[in-house]
Amino acid sequence: MINYRQTIKPMTPYVPGRPIEDVKREFGLTDVVKLASNENPLGCSPRAKEAIIKSLKDTNYYPDGNCTKLRDLLAKSLGIKPTEIVFGCGADEVLAMVGKVFVNPGDECITGEETFSQYAASVVSMDGVMIYAPMKNHAFDLDAIISKITDKTKVIFIANPNNPTGSAFTQAEEEVFLKKVPSNIVVVMDEAYAEFASDPDYPQTLDMLRKYKNVILIKTFSKIYGLASLRVGYGIADENLINLFEKVRPPFNVTIQAQEAAYAAYLDRDFVRKAYENNRSAIDYYCKEMDAIGVNYIPSQANFVMTDTGYDSLKVFYELMKKGYIVRPGAPFGMDTWIRVTMGTLEQMRGFVRVVRDSCR
Numbered sequence: 001m002i003n004y005r006q007t008i009k010p011m012t013p014y015v016p017g018r019p020i021e022d023v024k025r026e027f028g029l030t031d032v033v034k035l036a037s038n039e040n041p042l043g044c045s046p047r048a049k050e051a052i053i054k055s056l057k058d059t060n061y062y063p064d065g066n067c068t069k070l071r072d073l074l075a076k077s078l079g080i081k082p083t084e085i086v087f088g089c090g091a092d093e094v095l096a097m098v099g100k101v102f103v104n105p106g107d108e109c110i111t112g113e114e115t116f117s118q119y120a121a122s123v124v125s126m127d128g129v130m131i132y133a134p135m136k137n138h139a140f141d142l143d144a145i146i147s148k149i150t151d152k153t154k155v156i157f158i159a160n161p162n163n164p165t166g167s168a169f170t171q172a173e174e175e176v177f178l179k180k181v182p183s184n185i186v187v188v189m190d191e192a193y194a195e196f197a198s199d200p201d202y203p204q205t206l207d208m209l210r211k212y213k214n215v216i217l218i219k220t221f222s223k224i225y226g227l228a229s230l231r232v233g234y235g236i237a238d239e240n241l242i243n244l245f246e247k248v249r250p251p252f253n254v255t256i257q258a259q260e261a262a263y264a265a266y267l268d269r270d271f272v273r274k275a276y277e278n279n280r281s282a283i284d285y286y287c288k289e290m291d292a293i294g295v296n297y298i299p300s301q302a303n304f305v306m307t308d309t310g311y312d313s314l315k316v317f318y319e320l321m322k323k324g325y326i327v328r329p330g331a332p333f334g335m336d337t338w339i340r341v342t343m344g345t346l347e348q349m350r351g352f353v354r355v356v357r358d359s360c361r
């Protein structure tokens with residue numbers, strides 16, 4: 001009998017969105033649209049593709065473990081020191097490092113009830129306890145989070161915009177919140193979807209990092225930059241925090257292709273603008289159509305819209321899949337009648353809306 005750490009016993013493996021090829025095979029379909037994993041429907045920057053191809057010749061070498069070229073670009077562009085960034089194999093790995101750096105057995109961490117599952121994975125895998133604060137109208141209730149703070153609290157995890165609800169709080173709300181959090185508690189401000197936010201009052205968290213040395217800002221190249229398969233994300237925080245992350249970061253965790261693609265993608269502002277505009281048009285179109293059909297949804301600052309079907313989300317998920325659309329059921333997030341619909345191209349959204357209309361007849 002092989003003994004394993006009992007702390008991982010209650011943990012369940014992450015359930016990703018169903019791959020397109022899988023669904024085609026299962027249902028005998030030729031066309032399947034994936035609106036399940038908040039990926040970029042426009043692909044990625046052509047400059048990033050070129051960079052990937054160019055870097056293939058270096059595949060036999062280990063990558064630069066320091067991500068120097070990408071680090072220097074981001075530092076210069078964001079007005080921060082290169083030593084204030086830690087890179088991860090996706091933002092997921094930076095989140096996993098948070099647990100390794102800060103969580104001792106029995107420590108408490110806090111997040112919201114309806115949010116990204118990897119926060120709990122980071123904490124529970126280190127024998128920590130995740131405390132869930134209630135949401136307010138499916139948005140993070142920052143006061144409820146403050147009220148859950150105890151002497152045992154180590155880390156607070158917040159997604160802004162939130163996954164899966166798409167809600168976001170403002171600069172003023174963030175400032176009030178950060179003022180209330182004791183300085184010995186780390187705040188993980190996960191802004192994986194920040195580039196999609198259209199609210200002019202969306203927070204400028206980078207500016208807050210100078211004042212609040214307990215905050216780590218999480219970013220990713222998986223969403224607006226369209227590089228999800230390459231796995232590159234990063235955290236920005238005070239040097240003293242980043243130095244701790246460097247102790248647990250695997251040495252060559254970002255591939256050469258990922259570094260080169262992220263570098264090129266970051267500089268292609270034209271692609272980023274197109275992705276932003278496509279997303280806004282898709283959200284506007286989708287929400288107008290849902291209003292017309294009479295389907296409830298949560299207004300979104302991200303690239304997906306949480307939609308209330310009124311039926312068992314797992315059944316709706318299955319029925320939509322049979323018709324060639326992969327969405328994300330809300331059940332694993334505790335939202336049993338909801339589905340999360342990633343915004344595709346306008347054409348994809350028109351097709352999806354037709355299917356929703358037909359099934360509402």
Ligand SMILES: Cc1ncc(COP(=O)(O)O)c(C=O)c1O
Nearest residue numbers: 090091092116163192220222233
């Ligand atoms: C809120 C949030 N944070 C982080 C991530 C992880 O991103 P990455 O692909 O960089 O690991 C996701 C992915 O969906 C997410 O929704």
